[in-house]
Amino acid sequence: xxxxxxxxxxxxxxxxxxxxxxxxxxxxxxxEGGMVDQTSVDDADLEGETVHIxxxxxxxxxxxxxxxxxxxxxxxxxxxMTVLDAVMYARDEYDxxxxxxxxxxxxxxxxxxxFVNGKQRLGCxxxxxxxxxxxxxxxxxxxEVVKDLVVDMDHFYxxxxxxEPYFQDEDTPxxxxxxxxxxxxxxxxKVKMSTRCIWCGACMSSCNIAAGDNEYLGPAAINxxxxxxxxxxxxxxxxxxxxxxxxxxxxxxxxxxQFSCTEVCPKDIPLTEHIQELKxxxxxxxLKFW
Amino acid sequence: MYEHDVIVVGAGGAGLRAxxxxxxxxxxxxxxxxxxxxxxxxxxxxxxxxxxxxxxxxWELHAYDTMKGSDYLGDAPAVETxxxxxxxxxxxxxxxxxxxxxxxDGRVSQRPFGGLSYPRTTYAGAETGHHxxxxxxxxxxxxxxxxxxxxxxxxxxxxxxxxPNDRECHGVVAYDVQSGKVEGFKASQxxxxxxGGPGQAFDHTTNAVSCTxxxxxxAYRAGVPLEDxxxxxxxxxxxxxxGVLISEGVRGEGGILYNSEGERFMFEHGYxxxxxxxxxxxxxxxxELTEVDEGRGVDDEYVHLDMRxxxxxxxxxxxxxxxxxxxxxxxxxxxxxPMPVKPGxxxxxxxxxxxxxxxSCIDGxxxxxxxxxxxxxxxxxxxxxxxxxxxxxxxxxxxxxAGDDLGEAEIRTGYGDDVEDETETEFPxxxxxxxxxxxxxxxxxxxxxxxxxxxxxxxxxxERARVDRLLDKDTGVQHAEIRQKLQNAMTDYVNVFRxxxxxxxxxxxxxxxxxxxxxxxxxxxxxxxxxxLQMTYETRNLIDVAETIAIGAxxxxxxxxxxxxxxxxxxxxxEWLKHTLVSWNDGEPSVFYRPVILEGQEKTYEPKxxxx
Ligand SMILES: Cc1cc2nc3c(=O)[nH]c(=O)nc-3n(C[C@H](O)[C@H](O)[C@H](O)COP(=O)(O)OP(=O)(O)OC[C@H]3O[C@@H](n4cnc5c(N)ncnc54)[C@H](O)[C@@H]3O)c2cc1C
Ligand code: SF4
Ligand code: FES
Numbered sequence: 001x002x003x004x005x006x007x008x009x010x011x012x013x014x015x016x017x018x019x020x021x022x023x024x025x026x027x028x029x030x031x032e033g034g035m036v037d038q039t040s041v042d043d044a045d046l047e048g049e050t051v052h053i054x055x056x057x058x059x060x061x062x063x064x065x066x067x068x069x070x071x072x073x074x075x076x077x078x079x080x081m082t083v084l085d086a087v088m089y090a091r092d093e094y095d096x097x098x099x100x101x102x103x104x105x106x107x108x109x110x111x112x113x114x115f116v117n118g119k120q121r122l123g124c125x126x127x128x129x130x131x132x133x134x135x136x137x138x139x140x141x142x143x144e145v146v147k148d149l150v151v152d153m154d155h156f157y158x159x160x161x162x163x164e165p166y167f168q169d170e171d172t173p174x175x176x177x178x179x180x181x182x183x184x185x186x187x188x189x190k191v192k193m194s195t196r197c198i199w200c201g202a203c204m205s206s207c208n209i210a211a212g213d214n215e216y217l218g219p220a221a222i223n224x225x226x227x228x229x230x231x232x233x234x235x236x237x238x239x240x241x242x243x244x245x246x247x248x249x250x251x252x253x254x255x256x257x258q259f260s261c262t263e264v265c266p267k268d269i270p271l272t273e274h275i276q277e278l279k280x281x282x283x284x285x286x287l288k289f290w
Numbered sequence: 291m292y293e294h295d296v297i298v299v300g301a302g303g304a305g306l307r308a309x310x311x312x313x314x315x316x317x318x319x320x321x322x323x324x325x326x327x328x329x330x331x332x333x334x335x336x337x338x339x340x341x342x343x344x345x346x347x348x349w350e351l352h353a354y355d356t357m358k359g360s361d362y363l364g365d366a367p368a369v370e371t372x373x374x375x376x377x378x379x380x381x382x383x384x385x386x387x388x389x390x391x392x393x394x395d396g397r398v399s400q401r402p403f404g405g406l407s408y409p410r411t412t413y414a415g416a417e418t419g420h421h422x423x424x425x426x427x428x429x430x431x432x433x434x435x436x437x438x439x440x441x442x443x444x445x446x447x448x449x450x451x452x453x454p455n456d457r458e459c460h461g462v463v464a465y466d467v468q469s470g471k472v473e474g475f476k477a478s479q480x481x482x483x484x485x486g487g488p489g490q491a492f493d494h495t496t497n498a499v500s501c502t503x504x505x506x507x508x509a510y511r512a513g514v515p516l517e518d519x520x521x522x523x524x525x526x527x528x529x530x531x532x533g534v535l536i537s538e539g540v541r542g543e544g545g546i547l548y549n550s551e552g553e554r555f556m557f558e559h560g561y562x563x564x565x566x567x568x569x570x571x572x573x574x575x576x577x578e579l580t581e582v583d584e585g586r587g588v589d590d591e592y593v594h595l596d597m598r599x600x601x602x603x604x605x606x607x608x609x610x611x612x613x614x615x616x617x618x619x620x621x622x623x624x625x626x627x628p629m630p631v632k633p634g635x636x637x638x639x640x641x642x643x644x645x646x647x648x649x650s651c652i653d654g655x656x657x658x659x660x661x662x663x664x665x666x667x668x669x670x671x672x673x674x675x676x677x678x679x680x681x682x683x684x685x686x687x688x689x690x691x692a693g694d695d696l697g698e699a700e701i702r703t704g705y706g707d708d709v710e711d712e713t714e715t716e717f718p719x720x721x722x723x724x725x726x727x728x729x730x731x732x733x734x735x736x737x738x739x740x741x742x743x744x745x746x747x748x749x750x751x752x753e754r755a756r757v758d759r760l761l762d763k764d765t766g767v768q769h770a771e772i773r774q775k776l777q778n779a780m781t782d783y784v785n786v787f788r789x790x791x792x793x794x795x796x797x798x799x800x801x802x803x804x805x806x807x808x809x810x811x812x813x814x815x816x817x818x819x820x821x822x823l824q825m826t827y828e829t830r831n832l833i834d835v836a837e838t839i840a841i842g843a844x845x846x847x848x849x850x851x852x853x854x855x856x857x858x859x860x861x862x863x864x865e866w867l868k869h870t871l872v873s874w875n876d877g878e879p880s881v882f883y884r885p886v887i888l889e890g891q892e893k894t895y896e897p898k899x900x901x902x
Contacts, residue, residue, distance in 0.1 A: 059816050059818060060818060061815075061816045061817060061818050062815060062816050078531065079531070079620075079621060080529075080530075080531040080532070080619065080620040080621045080622070081531070082532075082618075082619065085531070085532070091770075092770040092774075093770075095813075096768055096770065096812075096813045096814060096822045097813060097814030097816065097820075097822055099814075099819050099820075099821050100821075101329075102499060103325060103329055103331070103498040103499050103500045104329075104331065104333065104334050104498045104499075105498070105499065105532050105533070105534065105619075106334060106532070106534045106535075106615070106619065107618065108333045108334050108417075108419075108420055109325070109328075109329040109330070109331075109333055109334075109498065110328065110329060111325070111326075111329045124532075124618075124619070125618045125619075126618075127617075127618070127621045129621060146468060146818065146819050147816070147818050147819045148819075150819050153326070157326075161431060165428055165431060166386075166387070166428035166429060166431055166432035167385075167386050167387025167425075167428065169385060169386075169387070172385045173385075175378050175379075175381045175382040175385055176378050178343060178377050178378065178381050179381070180381050180384040180385070180390075180397060180398055181384060181385065182395070182396030182397065183389075183390075183392055183396050184392065184396050185392050185393075185394065185396075188389055188390075188391070188392050191389060192389065192415070195389050195421060195424075196417070196420070198328070198333070198420070199326075199328050228387070231387065231389075233387065234387075
């Protein structure tokens with residue numbers, strides 16, 4: 001049903017098997033009267049200019065797509081255009097079978113992490129004008145491809161769930177008394193960055209260790225554990241329980257501080273730092289060192 | 291076939307809360323959602339949750355502000371329930387670990403928000419929705435509640451007695467996006483729709499691409515009226531290319547709006563001589579569009595929001611995420627240039643008609659969250675009132691569906707003896723009808739009600755046949771074309787400014803879209819992750835929802851809340867203290883009205899002029 005994607009480094013784009021929309025993007029624009037109306041005066045300078053994107057295609061069910069390939073699309077440029085805008089345009093105007101996940105268009109739903117020009121990025125958060133052309137858009141590496149840019153996220157979710165990602169309070173007051181727990185501002189600041197994760201999976205995909213060790217919890221899950229372990233509202237006992245999960249063979253000690261996760265995280269979460277801090281905590285608590 | 295006591299459709303704030311509540315009430319509950327829960331649109335909410343938590347504030351003030359904000363179109367029993375339950379629900383979130391912003395003493399912070407007489411908006415930075423969504427999903431994981439994610443719900447399995455009030459809902463039909471498999475989900479106790487807003491009916495919206503009004507359309511076609519659909523909130527500052535929201539905070543901090551001539555138009559053209567940029571959302575949105583219409587827009591499309599004069603330090607301190615938004619989504623550096631902004635569809639005040647227990651007129655069918663209309667927002671929603679609605683009414687709907695007795699509802703639903711029929715308005719076309727083959731729509735498949743299982747089986751068969759038909763067809767119209775046409779019509783004619791002429795034009799175009807949809811086909815033949823197929827279903831739903839919005843806008847000939855009509859520049863309380871209800875009757879919409887309930891527990895909310 002799904003296929004492991006070829007390693008991106010060694011992957012050669014086939015010779016433009018289909019030049020969709022390539023014949024005459026300008027004509028395309030004229031045909032679609034609405035498009036021209038929406039083009040702002042600012043963009044008039046760029047009239048006729050197109051962006052060349054090369055998109056990874058694969059579908060296990062469709063004969064022509066069973067062999068992975070790249071398709072070329074030439075998309076009329078619009079100021080402010082993001083990678084996501086470009087693939088949406090290609091889908092809506094040239095090939096409605098082009099498949100990818102997306103929803104919020106504002107970097108909060110985490111569904112459109114792609115491998116763009118060799119780096120994990122959110123499609124909606126990446127300005128196309130900042131990229132070298134042709135822009136290569138591929139699914140996240142090291143994950144099974146379901147179809148086109150869609151990868152199977154089950155393994156990522158399993159790892160997230162493995163760290164018991166929920167608050168484990170003990171004697172919290174009764175909510176009907178309208179009595180909240182107390183949390184200091186400093187403590188909230190401390191966990192703040194870790195709470196920003198949108199489960200996009202970019203970090204996991206960029207991590208060499210995760211690629212080689214399928215059981216490694218990975219940066220996102222460890223960060224999720226950090227978010228709870230460092231929250232002063234949970235008891236010491238629970239914190240210890242959390243550290244025990246993290247110090248297992250495939251936990252924090254696997255991290256070799258290569259920083260790739262930190263580099264790609266679209267939410268700027270200092271992942272490597274968080275992992276290091278958890279290692280220190282584990283040492284303090286005298287937990288096993290693998 | 292899958293079987294559970296309660297099926298919740300959607301996993302945004304409302305769906306997750308409903309599922310947790312049903313689980314706590316002892317039901318075997320499952321969530322069926324087209325997106326993985328953490329991808330839901332609730333994650334985009336920024337501002338906060340209104341709840342009377344502090345001394346000096348109380349729920350009655352919150353209820354009063356909400357009634358006034360609604361321009362007296364909220365139902366008092368719903369508004370009071372919201373205000374009474376919000377504090378406990380907000381504190382519950384805190385107990386679940388939500389990282390609210392904190393005061394020095396470690397208590398949760400609250401801040402002022404538009405239209406509130408007390409600073410009662412509880413928040414977690416500028417990412418309240420993100421945290422709310424994730425915290426609730428964590429609780430769902432903790433409880434082991436079953437989630438069918440990336441399953442698209444196509445229709446409801448409802449019996450088909452002639453009177454919708456006699457119908458029963460027994461489950462849903464859904465399709466596994468990854469494999470293309472169409473299956474039935476039987477709900478022995480109830481189905482809760484929590485499918486979010488219909489923002490994609492408009493070309494320019496702050497809403498996610500997934501906000502396609504699926505729940506609205508499914509409930510509507512099963513016989514539940516849609517209520518007050520004409521009330522759509524437009525936010526004045528969204529980015530032109532994507533619709534991404536630029537928070538009101540920018541104007542709050544002193545951001546200035548300029549037209550293309552460099553005039554500070556809010557003052558210079560007299561739109562709001564006192565509050566200028568800080569006038570209410572609808573006023574600013576109308577001012578911006580007037581500037582554009584009169585040729586003073588930038589690139590004939592938008593205006594400029596300038597915050598450069600606030601200085602880098604202040605911007606970085608308080609508005610840092612705005613810099614990221616402008617840079618990432620528009621390619622504009624807010625420190626050196628003004629940001630382009632224009633009004634965007636933002637929120638739907640109306641929705642599936644339910645009572646304060648979340649129940650619709652169809653037995654076993656509930657709705658909560660933005661897809662529902664209880665109604666708490668009436669003609670205009672106050673910022674920070676949607677998130678408490680999700681948790682308060684999500685919880686109630688979940689509990690009630692699971693069998694908890696919440697007492698007799700005061701709000702009535704469905705067609706009944708307390709309604710008034712619409713007799714006057716002439717429609718430019720017969721809405722509904724001529725478009726889509728109605729056997730696709732109505733709940734069950736003719737004939738007398740079979741048992742629940744038989745009914746569900748038939749509904750499944752019908753959807754399987756429909757998928758086959760769409761995939762087998764080789765030529766025709768693609769949904770994207772119809773969707774774009776529909777969205778443009780709504781943005782052109784049922785936007786911030788509404789004229790009778792325009793709305794009539796919109797209805798005609800919507801009718802054309804229906805006709806074109808008859809010939810729709812799906813180009814992608816694959817059963818694997820076929821987003822083309824899914825979007826084709828969604829587009830059908832958008833047509834139905836857009837039509838109810840336009841019908842509501844046409845019949846309501848007054849100016850109330852967000853609903854501005856050129857011909858009627860006044861709120862007409864003598865005639866319009868009532869809800870519009872559009873229901874799908876034998877393949878055609880019919881309109882009726884039900885009076886607003888202004889009587890609360892202890893007092894009656896007397897309509898006053900709404901000024902701030
Ligand atoms: C940019 C922005 C900022 C906002 N800020 C605030 C704020 O500060 N305060 C406030 O109170 N409100 C705010 N709002 C409003 C508020 O966030 C929304 O009204 C609310 O989050 C909607 O939640 P929901 O649970 O009803 O729906 P959503 O969160 O949209 O969830 C809908 C769910 O239904 C599922 N679904 C839909 N259709 C189907 C189908 N056919 N089959 C299966 N599943 C389906 C989706 O997968 C999703 O899980 C804001 C809104 C926006 C757009
Ligand atoms: S940590 Fe960052 S990169 Fe990793 S899943 Fe979360 S948001 Fe994405
Ligand atoms: S579309 Fe939601 S993160 Fe990009």
